[in-house]
Structures are given as C-alpha cells and as structure tokens.
Amino acid sequence: MPVGAQLLEGGRIRFRLWAPLAERVEVSLEEPGGTVHLPMEAREAGWYELSTDRARVGDLYRYRIDGVGEFPDPASRYNPLGVHGPSQLLDPGQFVWNDRNWRGRPWEEAVLYELHVGAFTPQGTFAAVRGRLDYLRELGVTAIQLLPVAAFAGAHNWGYDGVLPFAPAASYGHPDELKDLIQTAHHKGLMVLLDLACHYFGPEGNYLHLYAPAFFATDATGLAGRSIDAANPVVREFIIHNALYWLAEFHFDGLRLNAALLQEQAGQPDLLEALAHAVREGPGRERHCHLLLGHDRRAARYIHWHDHSVPRRYEAVWNDTAQQAVQEVLIGAGVAAVDRPLERLGACLSRGITAGGPDSLLPSAFVTFLQDHACIGNRALGERLHQLVSPRPLGAMVATTLLAPMPPALFMGEEFAATQPFLYFCDFNPDLIKKIAINRRKSFAHLPGFRTPKARARIPDPTHPATFARCQLDWNSVNHSPHADWLDFYRRLLAVRHRQITTRLAGMHEEAVQFTLPGEHGLSIRWTLGDDSVLTLLGNYGDLPLAGLQRPEGVVLWAEPGEAEHALNQGQLPPWSVVWLLRAAG
Template identity: 45%
Template sequence: MPFGAGIGDDGSVRFALWAPAAERVELLLDDAAGDNPFELHPRADGWFSISTHAAHTGSRYQYRIDGGQPVPDPASRHQPEGVHGPSEVIDPRDWDWRDDDWRGRPWQEVVLYELHPGTFTPEGTFAAARGKLDYLAELGITAVELMPVAAFPGRRGWGYDGVYPFAVEAAYGRPDDLRGLVQAAHARGLMVFLDVVYNHFGPEGNYLSQYAPAFFTDRHHTPWGDAINFDGAGSRWIREFFIHNALYWLEEYRFDGLRLDAVHAILDDSDPDILTELAARVQAGPGRERHIHLVLENDNNSARYLRPDNGPEAPLYRAQWNDDFHHVLHVLLTREVHGYYKDYADDPLSHLQRCLTEGFAYQGEPSPYRGNRPRGEASGGLPATAFVAFLQNHDQIGNRALGERIGQLTDAEQLHVATALLLLQPSPPLLFMGQEWASPRPFQFFCDFGPDLAEAVVRGRREEFADFPGFGDPAARERIPDPLADDTFNNSRLDWEAAQTDSARAWYERHRQLLALRRDAIIPRLDQRAPQRADCTRLGPCALAVGWQLRNARLNLLFNLDSQSLSAIAPPPGRLLYATHPEAATAATGTSLPAASLLAYLDRPGEPA
C-alpha cells in the first residue's frame, strides 16, 4: 500500500506520509543515536517519503511536521504505547500462514457471532479468544465477527472511536496474535469478519488536521462534526486511504469479510461513490481468489448496494444489518415504543410481516422518528440472504441506558419463540456474545478518554436519555453507568461460570439444536441470487404463518407471540422441524398455537410428512 512503513526486499524501510499542508517532514527513530532525524523527500501531490536501512522490523518511529510535536503515523500497523506514542514497523511477511488452502465459505452458510475482544474472555485478548473457537464451532457458528480492533484512546473502548485504522489495538495483543486468531478459526472451518469504521475518526489521538486538513470537509456534517472528505478537493488519496485499509485487513490478516459501520454517515456525492469503488476494488482483488463478504450497516436502507450491478455477478455488498427486524421484534417482545421504536408502534405485526417477506420494513415510507422524512428503498426483489437478522447486538444492548439484554426485558417463553424465529428464518442470523446461554450480564457503553473529554462524555451520555421513560429526572439519570468507570467495563465482561448453570445449559442446547436444523435443513436450500419468494398470513392479533419457497422445498413457520392460545389451525404440509410446544403439533385434523409458541415445517415434494 502507498501509506505507512513498508519493508523492501533489500531490507530497507520505506516511510511515506501524505501531508499536503506540510512544508517539512522529519522521521524520528527511537533506536537512532541521539536526536538525529531523517528528512523525508517531498514528492508530487503532497507526499513525503524516504527509504533507509537505519530502521527495521520492530523500530519505533514518529514524524515531526514543520518542527512541531512528534506525531504517530496515521497508517501505523501498531501503536504499542497507545494512540499518542510512537508507531512500530511491522513486516506482515514475518507471519507463517498455514491456511493457504482456505477459500472461505459461501454467504448462505453464514451464522454470525459478534464479540468484543476485550470483554469476551476474562483476559480480554485475541489469544484468549482462540480458546473459545471450538466452543463456537460446536454451537453451530460459522463466522466470528469482531467489533473494531483499530487502535483507540485509553485502555478500553467499544472500538468505534478508533484513530489509527491500520493499527491493531495493543490492549488485545500484537498483530501476530490477531493473525493467529484468524488462522485458528480457519482451521476449524470458521470465517472471521471485522467491523470497520470509515465514517469518522475518534476525538482523541487524531493529528491529521495538523498536516492533512483536506481529510475533512465542512460541506457535509455528521454526528461527529465535519465529515471525511470523500468527494472534494484532494479526496483522491483520502479515498485510497480507506480502500487500502479494507484491502489491508482482507490481505494481511486474511479476514473473510468486513462489516462497514454506519455508512449512512459516509457522505459522498461523487460517481462512483466511495462505497461502490471500495467494493469493486475488493472484488477485483482478494475477492477473485476466495469468498469475501462485505456487509453494511445503513440506517438509510439503501437497497441499491445490495443488488447486482453487472448481470449475473455478485452484488457489491452481500447484505445489510436489518435493524427493522430487530426493532419490530423488540416492540412486540417488550412493548417499548420510545426513541426509534416509535416507528414500529403502529401495527408492529404488519412491520414484521414485511421484514419476513421483503427484508426492510421501511422502503420509502415516512419515518415518525425522523420527523416523517422518507426512509428506505424498495427491497422486495432481493434475496432473503441480503438481510442480517438479529435479536441483540452491541448497539441494541449497549445503547440502552443500563445496557440490559433482551432476556431481562421479556419472559423466557417469548424469547424462545423469537430465538427460533431468528435461527430458522432464511436470512443469515447474528448472535451477540453470551446470547446463546441467555447471559444476564449487561453490555454497557464504556470508554477511556483523557481528562479533557471525560466530563463531557459522562454528561453527554446521561443527558442523551433525558427524554426516555424513567430518566426524565436528573437524579434518575445518575443511575446511568459512568462510561469511564472501571465497574462499567468489568460489568460488561462475560461471566463464563454462569454459562454452567442448568438454565444456561438449556439455552445453549436450544441454540445448538436450532443451528443444527438450520445447517441441515435450511442452508442447503438457500439461494443467495434468487429474489425472495414468501407469503404471510395473520393467524391472530400477534400471530403469523410465514412461508418461504426455498430451493426444492418450502419452509413454513407458524408463531404466536400473544398471551392467548389459538386453536384449529390447519397445519401446513411437510414434516415438523421444530416445535416450542411439541404437544401442540397434532395430526392433520388441526393443530393449536399456545401462547408464546412456534412451529416450523419443511415441505419437500415427494417426501412423506
């Protein structure tokens, strides 16, 4: 890549910095004798570079811009002393890959497991996470998704305030520890996805504005301030910075896919826009050699990114996280209708019908939460595999005031129905760490900013919930955990001893059984190219019968989230796959749907029921 420090075949290290606002750039090497800087040579288009044998793998270095304070390399591969310390020269060729035969897995086989590396295990490291891979494979997971691992301020954080997109967060381990995790996952048939953030830089440790202010523009605004400049003067190398970042993770670490965070905040009026160009470059690069899957989080529900743009070829992006699916199920399970849940308060069952048969609930309709502005694009012609479904993820738990999981907000029987619906419907499901045993541990918002930001972060976090039920009184908001407190981080760690209780084991076995059914009966019949063919019928006030035409089979799910039973329901043809209440599934004379129940059937022509 054109950025950062790279080691040549002759052992020299080439340092390259794009600093269009600088007049002079010096390289400071920690292992050079005394204060003996090396002056970088100016090149065209704002670049400065130098190659030297004075540096080597493991050298620590900084840049001094126009005689000012030393700053790290924005394309640093590692920041061992944090975001304000020196960068380290890393040679990715030093790692001995042993998975050259790995070509990934097709998208329809995806079952995602999202985890935060710092709270997934007691140690909070990549090395410790390796020890849980057998457990995940036995559960039925096929793809591990890591929350962002780019270097962020302090000792802990969610990762979405990263400031060095190429640098592996030192709190989790060294770059080779991450490579070891990916390689060990591949050895077990597991894909590994990485969450990446291309919509902003964090508020602490980013020095780009000092020497490359063109990285930002006030023509577009985001929740974090001025937008990243993807479409204005000087944007060529900014686009390349992020495109190479995507290629870097896929090539140097052999990730199988990326999830691009909040792309609705990537504002770009150029043609092609950065999302289109990035995906095309990935497909033309590592995507030619193995299965590479790009996934979006996009509040705009922009279905166009999920459609093939060149005939029979794969779409630019495999799928989008389907917030609509989560939000409407959350309303049905909890009856909460504040915040963005107000969009689903009016006839939530209709919204769920649309999610299950067409993907998005909002496909251009006015959104009450967004001031009745239209939201979304038509998604009915997309395959079911274009939508990642979930009941929990880091956002939907951690963005709550107290970080409660869905198991603390609804009863076990309704959660059983929602879990079976999630894992048996055709869209790829996502579990959040600990969900498989119904972990009661919260996942709260935590960070570790310096004193200049700490007070504002605590105050802003608590005032964010001023309009939410139960937090209107300032005294009540004092209950909201302090994001910078040690306890907030520690309370969010998974308690693996709790996974050994009888209740946890029952939930785990339920998830394992459902994922085995998905693997054997549903995944082989999914078509990631064919438009979804589905129909849905209301059976009661909070009950649906949904049918999907799969490859050579039809999948039917009947479920009731009401407190009242339904009787005399005609069972669909086919064999019974799963029942939350097995006693309710009777002969062809009719069946019943007790309160909080689900039945799943698979009909294969010519196969006896």
C-alpha cells in the same frame, strides 16, 4: 500500501505521508543512542516520501512536522505504547500462514456471532478469543464478527473511536496474535469478519487533522470526533486500501462497512462501489470475501444479485428494521416505535427492508438479529433482551429468527443468557471524561424513569473502569441453569438449521416467498427454497391461543414449545409458540 511504512526488497524502508499543510516533514527514528531525524522529500499534492536503509524492522518512529510536533503514523501497523506513542516498523511477511487452502464459506452458510474482543473474556485479548473458538464452533456459529479493533485512546472502548485505522489495538495484543486467531478459526471451519469503522476518527489521539485537515469533512471537535471527507480522492484511496489491508494482510473473510460511506452527491464517484470492485478484483478473486453494510434503506441498491448465487457488490445489510419490529412485538416499546410490528416483522422476514427499496430481494441479503452491541448498549442500563422479556416469548422469537432463511446474528453471551450488561464504555483523557459522563446521563433525560438527576445517577459512568469490567462475560455461569439450558436451546436450533435448511438455501428466488397474518397475533410465512422444497413458519406472538389454522404440508422441524405441534394438528397454536415445517421438493 501507498501510505505508511513499507518494507522494500533489500531491507530498505519506505515512509510515505500525506501532510498538505506541512512545509517540512521528518521521520523521527528511535535508535539506541537517541532519536535521529531523517528528512523526507516533498512530492506533489502534499505528499512526503523517504526510502532509507537506516530503519530496521522493530524500530519505533514518529513523523516530525515543521520541527515542532512529533506524531504517530496514521497508517501505522502497530503502536505498542498506545495511540499517543510511537509507531513500530513491522515486517508482515514474518508471520507464517498455514491456512493457504482456506477459501472461506458460501454466504448461505453464515451464522454470525458479534463479539467485542475486550469484553468477550476476562483477559480481553485476541489470544483469549482464540481459546474460545471450539465453543463457538460447537454452538453452531460459522462466522465471528469482531467489533472494530483499530487502535483507540485508552485501554478499553467500543472500537468506534479508533484513530489508527491500520493498527490493531495494543491492549488486545500484537498483530500476529490477531493473525493467529484468524488462521486458527479457519482451521476450525470458522470465518472471521471485521466491523470496519473507517468513516470516523475518535475525539482523542487523532493527530492527522493537525497537518491534513482536508482529510475530514467537518471541523467538529471535543466529544464529536471527526468524520472523513469521502469525496477527497486521497481519503477515498486511504479507505479502499484500509479495507484491502485487513482482507489481504490479516486474511479476514469479510468486512462490515458503515452506511455513512454511502455517497449521494451528484456526479460523485461512488466510494462503496469502488471499494467493492477493488475487493472483488483483489483478494475476492481467490476466496470468499463477504462485504456487508450497516442498516440504511439506500443500501438495497448495493445488494442486487447477478444470478441468485454471486453478489454484484455486497452480500447483505444488517436489518435494523427487523430488530426494531422484534423489540416492539416482545416488549411493546422499542427505542424507535414501529407501527404494526408483527406485520413489519413478517415483511422483513419475507422481503427484507420493507420501504425505500426493492420489495423483492433474496432473504440472504438481510442479516437478522434480536440484539446487537448498539441495541443493548444504547439502553441506559445496558440490559440484554432476556432481562426484559419472559422466557416463553423470547424462546418463540429465538426459534423464529434462527431458523428463518436469512443469516442470523447473535451478540456475545446471548446464547447463554449472560447476566452481564453491555454498557457504553470508554477511556479518554481527563479533559474528556467528565463531559462524556455528563452527556451520557443527559441523553436519557427524556425517558420515563430517568427524568430526575437522582434517577439518572443510576446510569453507569462510561468512563469508570468498573463499567467496562461489568461487561466482561462470566464463562463460569455457562455450566449452571438457566444459562446451560439456554445454551442447549441455541445449539439444538442451530443444529437443525445446518442439517435441514442451510444446504437448501442456494438458488432461492426472491419472488418465492409469501406471508399472511392469521388472527391478531399470528404470522405465517412460506419460503420456496433453492431445491424447491418449501419451508413454512406458523407463529402465535400473543398471550391468547390462536385458532382456525390449517396445518401446512411437511415434516415438523421444530415446535416451540413442544406441545405446539399437537395443537397445530388441532388447528390451533398456544400463546407465544412457533412451528417450523419442511415439505420436500415434489
């Protein structure tokens, strides 16, 4: 790492910090007899450096700027006392990896499971997630995607307000416990990906802006936090090494990057391009390192493929357009209204993003999901989809997305219809808490049902500890109906996907997809898979029967509900039903 504290051969420690506004920088090292201040040498372009044999692994340290403030290392590997406390020197080589034979899994096998470490279990730790890995494997998941884990202010947060991008949050556990979670997942055949929120620093605990304001693109303060200046060469190097750090030092199998890193300035080198190149030439040379992007229509140019098997830059983009179309089909009024939602859904399932980019990309280039942390958390009361939709329409849509060729993603608890909401929560200092609670409730004032102060008072206070506690999954419910029934439903669908579809995806061609809209609420899509077999979806997403259908050739893989197969043989589909068929090659 070109920044932070690095253990050198012979046991010496090298400290390196970019502080262009500072005139003097020291390392404040906590020793048994008190704190000692070790001066750092000024280098070119605002860099300060010190190599010393006085510091030892396990020591706590801060940076002292101009003899006044003492701040944690912005590239700290661990801050055991929180983001306002000192950083701790670690030797990353002390953890003994035993997953050296792991090379990851091909992207076509991906079934993602997005989870928040703090809310996934009552314990809210890396170790507790590790204890649930067998459950995830038996569910049919192949890739866990962690919401951001970089250190943030307070005890709980969504993770997007991180301020120490290299340090796993101390409330989740020691960095070695995260490593143990990842290598245990590998032994069970599971990939682990990380949502990397490196484009933004939260509103509390960001000391970097005091001595390196050029790191950030704006002077926004208060609740807004600060966005990085991705055009600054120092910042770009910091972001690229942050990505390499999580892949190399923690053995993550991939990263999801925010579309905010997209650069459009004329003549500006492309950060996402440079990051992908560094990954492909680094850890990606020896194993699968999957790079994903958050939804953005401009992202399509990053996911072109060389030869239908090896990605040129990024494997896939999370397809918010498909998710919005699903919401509109199911409940008729999503957060962002979608015109002709069923047509839009068909286009997304056959071509991915439907406007502003290429019309033909591989289905595997788009992650499809019914709900994620943002979709649920951006609702005033944090309701999950099963709390807004009756079981039959929801079952039809689950069967649609889990068997489609695009990699599906689940949000934690979705598979057993968890009753716990996923609300917006945070734990900032008292000066921020009141403002955040007020702003949260004001943001829903334009919506029906929340236009009066009394109605908005029902919206949970994101800063109250009980709000976070309400979001932690209740695993005892999994053994009881209806939760056990939903879990069985998801497991059986994913078993069909792995057995009948996953092995046929490699080698697909983007042009080998057709979709039509029979009737007012019908959808028919046909994909020619990589082995030249043909996968067909026929669905009725309305409250009335759909007639006049012709049964496609092939064996029925799934009918939801069960009587839909018999009805299709008669040229019909009952309300809210889907049938999947597979015709073998030749």
